[in-house]
Each structure stands twice: as structure tokens, then as C-alpha cells.
Amino acid sequence: MPTSSTKQPATEPHKIAKGKRPSASSALKRDIILRAARRVFETEGLEGASLRAIAKESGYTPAALYFYFDSKEAVYAELLGQSLATLNADIATAIHQIDTPVQRLKASAMAFFNYYRNNPGDLDLGFYLFRGGMKPKGLGRVRDSELNRQLQSSLQPITDAALAMGVSAVRASEITASVFAYATGLLLLAHTGRIRIFNANAEQMMASFSDTLTTRIEGEIPC
Structure with a gap:
């Protein structure tokens, strides 16, 4: 990113x-x-x-x-911005008319995962996985700031759902980070084919993680 x-x-x-x-x-x-x-x-x-x-x-x-x-950075930023805009739209559609915080968190997490699972080229784009590896130097301060804002916007529904479940702002941020880390880790394993080493299914693992996470959050909330 x-x-x-x-x-x-x-x-x-x-x-x-x-x-x-x-x-x-x-x-x-x-x-x-x-x-x-x-x-x-x-x-x-x-x-x-x-x-x-x-x-x-x-x-x-x-x-x-x-x-x-x-510049070429401006072109790359335009492509990445379009990708992130589509990601945000997909997540908004996925959580539309879902009322309960638990289900909204699950739906947001799965929509984020599924977007990149179904669009591996956008995963390459977002993580600079094209030739040269994962060593982005940035696209310029203003462009980077806007692109990071779009990425954060795609994750905001997860944060909002966690807050609605009753956790603190700090904990909600930690939950969002954990979803992002788990999802991107699985996506990279699936994208590179390394997940076959474990004879595992990325979609099932992501769904199981979301279920376990929300159950754990519910256990943290005082009755």
C-alpha cells in the first residue's frame, strides 16, 4: 500500500x-x-x-x-485510486441494509477479502507486487496521503462495527488492524499458491477468523 x-x-x-x-x-x-x-x-x-x-x-x-x-507516479496513483474506489463501493454494497454490528463487521471483513481475492491484479497494484517486489518508495506525499485515506475508508466499516459492539476506540483500531493483517496475509498466500502447502482454503479461513473474532469481541463486553 x-x-x-x-x-x-x-x-x-x-x-x-x-x-x-x-x-x-x-x-x-x-x-x-x-x-x-x-x-x-x-x-x-x-x-x-x-x-x-x-x-x-x-x-x-x-x-x-x-x-x-x-509522471509515472501520477499514472500509478490514478490506477490505484480507481482500484480503492471500487473496493470502497463493493464494501458499501456488501454491508448495505445489514443492521447488527456483528454481521456488519463480518460482512465488511469478507467484502475486503473477497475484493482482492477476485481481483488479484489489484492486490499486485496495492502492494506493489509487480516486478521489483514489496519495496514501494511512495508516489508523492499528497498522492500517498489521499490513497491512504481511501484505504482507511475501506476499513472504516470494520472500526465502526467494533465500536458499535461496545469496545473502546483503541480496541476498535486493534481489531481493524488484525482483520487487515489476517486478510492480506491470506491473500498473499492464496495469490502465490503457497496456501496449498497447508492444504487450506483461504475463503474458509477468513470466514472462520471473522466468526472467531466477533465471538471474542462479544466476550470482552461487560454484560
Whole structure:
């Protein structure tokens, strides 16, 4: 997930003016560029990629890309932001009309897990698992801050459900962290195929963890 280290320019003059609605052709070009960029990132990783390589893959000139993005980090951030927005939408749908905190916590945890289980490419994107390994250097302070906000937003329903069950804010944060850690650990095992070593099923393990966690939380609450 995003880290914060490298600085980014205060302004991005090559991007479409804020508030100006892009034309259909402009939106199509942007989509073509993003699709091409994803293919480049998948093969070269963030460090090995370049705007020139993305331009070549998309069929546009580097100058054309600069009209939309000022750096490869900006392109990566756009892709990751889209992924996190979809994750948030999926979780919101999963918990819609679920009233009890226990069931909301379970549904939120499973929706988070299932999104990445069903979209392994987004797991690669979010954890920088493309070529180069898990050593993200960040996409710029402002971009990292916004992406981390989106990630935290996807986990907020878990925190809210834990609070509604009656735990303290500190404990709710710990519960959210434990769900995130367990889910991502299972996802990496499933994604790499290592889970077969244990003859285990990732979905079943995640569901069992959610059940055990909520039972333990209920036991912590004074009658």
C-alpha cells in the first residue's frame, strides 16, 4: 500500500484543468493510457516503468501523455485510486441494509477479502507486487496521503462495527488492524499458491477468523 516519501510538484500544469469536463475522446484516450500503463507496470514494475514506455504501449507520443499525467507516479496513483474506489463501493454494497454490528463487521471483513481475492491484479497494484517486489518508495506525499485515506475508508466499516459492539476506540483500531493483517496475509498466500502447502482454503479461513473474532469481541463486553 502507499507510503510517503518522495515529494511531488505543487502543481500539475499538464493535466486537464480542474472543473473542466473532458470530452468523450479525451476520456477514451485517458482510459487507453491507463490500460496501457497497467500492462507496463505489470511487466516492469513502478521502478522499471517510464512515461516513454507507457506512451509506446498506448500508441501515443510522450507529449500526449503529459497532457494527462506529469509522471509515472501520477499514472500509478490514478490506477490505484480507481482500484480503492471500487473496493470502497463493493464494501458499501456488501454491508448495505445489514443492521447488527456483528454481521456488519463480518460482512465488511469478507467484502475486503473477497475484493482482492477476485481481483488479484489489484492486490499486485496495492502492494506493489509487480516486478521489483514489496519495496514501494511512495508516489508523492499528497498522492500517498489521499490513497491512504481511501484505504482507511475501506476499513472504516470494520472500526465502526467494533465500536458499535461496545469496545473502546483503541480496541476498535486493534481489531481493524488484525482483520487487515489476517486478510492480506491470506491473500498473499492464496495469490502465490503457497496456501496449498497447508492444504487450506483461504475463503474458509477468513470466514472462520471473522466468526472467531466477533465471538471474542462479544466476550470482552461487560454484560
